[in-house]
Amino acid sequence: MSETKKFLYVNRKAPYGTVYALESLEVVLIGAAFEQDVQLLFMDDGVFQIAKGQDTGESEMKNFSPTYSALGDYDITKMYVDKQSLEERGLTLDDLIPLTYEDEDDDWAEKDSIRLVSRDEIAALMEEQDVVLSF
């Protein structure tokens, strides 16, 4: 069996304005396909990527936000969100898409994937990774 590494995807850009958010999501899915330990961090304008209620009908862009809800099925169960970034933007946890996964070690109970973290916790999170991918 090949080695599993801890990957952290750092998402700091708003969706739609640039292609970073969509590209990150593509690479996240690749990481998951290779059965790596994939974790996502949303901070700065990256928190807007998982804002609830995105509707791109009028702008005719691709709404890729439903994909975040599917990540739990790819065993991506750790989605870190920077508290400070939410506060700066007048957002709360309720403004985010409710991201969950089914815990196979706990009778497939549905659990929250989102974990609110401080900047200190982010510093520690980055240090414990094997690979950090920046978007």
Add this chain to the structure above:
Amino acid sequence: MLHTVNKSPFTNNSLESCLDCVSNGAAVLLIEDGVYGALNGSNVADKVKAAMGKVTVYALSADVKARGVADKVIDGIKLVDYAGFVDLSTENDKVQSWL
């Protein structure tokens, strides 16, 4: 005169520079990631509200809706569609794009 802002106010000072350089009666249109400047309760909301005393602030509805922030727009900011964007461009004699 029309001023447009297309960058997020949290990553770039375009909105701040714009609001520092608008005259009474000007129109400010927030587009693309600039629509985050319309968010109520954010770090920049007070500055936008203060500017609304002398300029009219608009936001492009398609970009507001795409980003999921339609229900959090500051009261008094006018949402316009693409046709409204065209109207603002033609009604005003000049356009400054704060890129």
